[in-house]
Amino acid sequence: MSSLKMSASEIMSLLTETFPQQAKNFGIDELSETSLVVRHKIDDSHLRPGGTVSGPTMFSLADISLYILTMSRIGPVSLAVTTNCSLDFMRKPEAEVDLIAKTRLLKLGKNLCVGDVLIYSEGSTKPVARASMTYSIPPNS
Amino acid sequence: MSSLKMSASEIMSLLTETFPQQAKNFGIDELSETSLVVRHKIDDSHLRPGGTVSGPTMFSLADISLYILTMSRIGPVSLAVTTNCSLDFMRKPEAEVDLIAKTRLLKLGKNLCVGDVLIYSEGSTKPVARASMTYSIPPNS
Amino acid sequence: MSSLKMSASEIMSLLTETFPQQAKNFGIDELSETSLVVRHKIDDSHLRPGGTVSGPTMFSLADISLYILTMSRIGPVSLAVTTNCSLDFMRKPEAEVDLIAKTRLLKLGKNLCVGDVLIYSEGSTKPVARASMTYSIPPNS
Amino acid sequence: MSSLKMSASEIMSLLTETFPQQAKNFGIDELSETSLVVRHKIDDSHLRPGGTVSGPTMFSLADISLYILTMSRIGPVSLAVTTNCSLDFMRKPEAEVDLIAKTRLLKLGKNLCVGDVLIYSEGSTKPVARASMTYSIPPNS
Numbered sequence: 001m002s003s004l005k006m007s008a009s010e011i012m013s014l015l016t017e018t019f020p021q022q023a024k025n026f027g028i029d030e031l032s033e034t035s036l037v038v039r040h041k042i043d044d045s046h047l048r049p050g051g052t053v054s055g056p057t058m059f060s061l062a063d064i065s066l067y068i069l070t071m072s073r074i075g076p077v078s079l080a081v082t083t084n085c086s087l088d089f090m091r092k093p094e095a096e097v098d099l100i101a102k103t104r105l106l107k108l109g110k111n112l113c114v115g116d117v118l119i120y121s122e123g124s125t126k127p128v129a130r131a132s133m134t135y136s137i138p139p140n141s
Numbered sequence: 142m143s144s145l146k147m148s149a150s151e152i153m154s155l156l157t158e159t160f161p162q163q164a165k166n167f168g169i170d171e172l173s174e175t176s177l178v179v180r181h182k183i184d185d186s187h188l189r190p191g192g193t194v195s196g197p198t199m200f201s202l203a204d205i206s207l208y209i210l211t212m213s214r215i216g217p218v219s220l221a222v223t224t225n226c227s228l229d230f231m232r233k234p235e236a237e238v239d240l241i242a243k244t245r246l247l248k249l250g251k252n253l254c255v256g257d258v259l260i261y262s263e264g265s266t267k268p269v270a271r272a273s274m275t276y277s278i279p280p281n282s
Numbered sequence: 283m284s285s286l287k288m289s290a291s292e293i294m295s296l297l298t299e300t301f302p303q304q305a306k307n308f309g310i311d312e313l314s315e316t317s318l319v320v321r322h323k324i325d326d327s328h329l330r331p332g333g334t335v336s337g338p339t340m341f342s343l344a345d346i347s348l349y350i351l352t353m354s355r356i357g358p359v360s361l362a363v364t365t366n367c368s369l370d371f372m373r374k375p376e377a378e379v380d381l382i383a384k385t386r387l388l389k390l391g392k393n394l395c396v397g398d399v400l401i402y403s404e405g406s407t408k409p410v411a412r413a414s415m416t417y418s419i420p421p422n423s
Numbered sequence: 424m425s426s427l428k429m430s431a432s433e434i435m436s437l438l439t440e441t442f443p444q445q446a447k448n449f450g451i452d453e454l455s456e457t458s459l460v461v462r463h464k465i466d467d468s469h470l471r472p473g474g475t476v477s478g479p480t481m482f483s484l485a486d487i488s489l490y491i492l493t494m495s496r497i498g499p500v501s502l503a504v505t506t507n508c509s510l511d512f513m514r515k516p517e518a519e520v521d522l523i524a525k526t527r528l529l530k531l532g533k534n535l536c537v538g539d540v541l542i543y544s545e546g547s548t549k550p551v552a553r554a555s556m557t558y559s560i561p562p563n564s
Binding site: 229 | 366368370373388389391400409416
């Protein structure tokens with residue numbers, strides 16, 4: 001029996017309802033008690049000159065990945081907010097290839113949730129970026 | 142005589158040429174040898190439900206601010222890349238108010254450029270976010 | 283009338299009582315409602331080969347600086363804990379010169395306190411390191 | 424045949440020679456092409472009131488871990504310097520239990536080396552801290 005509070009499709013429905021503009025960019029490739037893989041679909045609006053994906057695109061993928069992971073564990077928390085983020089940009093992402101994010105939950109506390117994310121260009125084994133994120137969970141959730 | 146290698150209008154022309162989609166969101170309110178103030182114009186595409194500005198919007202403002210500051214000191218460096226970024230999100234930005242970023246240059250080395258940024262909702266004295274950014278400067282620039 | 287809850291000497295007494303081993307390394311050069319300057323006295327135990335000051339020494343100065351600033355505003359909070367820290371090491375500190383930290387309080391919230399710190403070798407105007415710190419404040423304090 | 428440039432014992436010899444004061448605190452429990460486990464021996468000098476290990480102790484363990492990993496891949500690089508560090512402190516380490524750090528190498532470039540570290544109290548499966556570190560590698564090494 002799963003300890004997940006929400007399934008991938010329940011989370012995608014909630015995201016689509018709450019952030020209709022953004023949610024269409026994302027897909028959940030895998031969600032289990034031990035792993036989360038989120039896809040950022042890449043189109044021209046995410047590219048930068050020089051044939052690469054923009055920094056804000058990578059940031060938004062890392063941000064939504066930990067948000068998805070948090071919701072899968074504690075249920076819908078519309079008020080959770082990102083309080084801190086640290087990013088290392090290590091390699092140039094390929095243009096016109098989706099980004100794939102693999103997220104680990106490191107702490108799920110009463111007030112703070114911490115995780116980290118490795119981001120890849122799909123098909124590559126070397127990460128393009130690393131992110132760690134802290135979410136603040138509101139007292140009443 | 143100024144030690145700035147590029148003026149605000151020269152930098153905006155270069156940004157508009159290089160990143161036409163993004164550049165129209167930004168304006169340089171102030172650029173001197175000791176200060177840089179960059180504005181992110183906010184429209185519906187930058188908002189989040191709950192009446193606030195999205196995290197990626199704040200990230201992109203911090204990122205472009207240090208890029209502008211670097212170019213003002215060393216001239217056009219099309220290949221400079223962000224290698225690291227740390228962000229603290231401290232308060233909820235107001236919707237439909239521009240974001241204002243004040244940037245300090247902390248180090249301009251041969252290989253690395255480091256600065257930090259305070260981001261405000263226009264008209265407020267309490268920062269909504271703090272960012273520090275590191276840029277890698279390519280050897281031949 | 284000052285809005286400070288504790289003076290520099292009250293804070294130093296508390297630190298000496300609580301952390302006798304560490305406190306003797308530090309001094310508060312300046313504490314007002316708008317500024318905090320903390321000194322880390324440097325002796326051989328803080329040096330690294332090559333004539334410089336160790337990274338952990340700079341970390342501990344940044345950490346105690348925000349702790350002092352937090353206490354000056356909310357009074358003795360023995361349970362406040364550092365939850366996040368981001369550091370940029372920009373220049374090599376001089377050996378056998380004290381380190382001087384200038385700290386800004388960016389947010390003093392109910393749960394989280396955020397500030398940033400510039401660290402200098404005494405007598406120099408170029409910072410050797412930059413730090414941002416987040417403290418978690420326990421609910422009952 | 425191993426692609427490691429230095430073995431655990433060669434690295435410990437070099438550390439002992441270069442940093443005699445610090446090196447005695449550390450041990451390399453495991454070093455292979457795919458993993459690195461470093462131990463920080465804990466004694467009274469590393470403790471804080473309240474029965475926990477100090478923040479600077481965790482910082483120094485993260486810092487030396489990535490230094491060891493870098494040397495194992497590129498050989499002795501006495502001039503490599505830490506340029507950036509981001510730390511999340513997630514749980515209170517146990518006093519009088521050694522700290523164990525597991526390090527991943529994420530990028531080994533010509534100029535920059537990036538890795539991240541999870542730190543545990545020995546015997547526990549929940550990390551007490553997470554760190555990401557960037558090293559700058561001097562051009563001539």
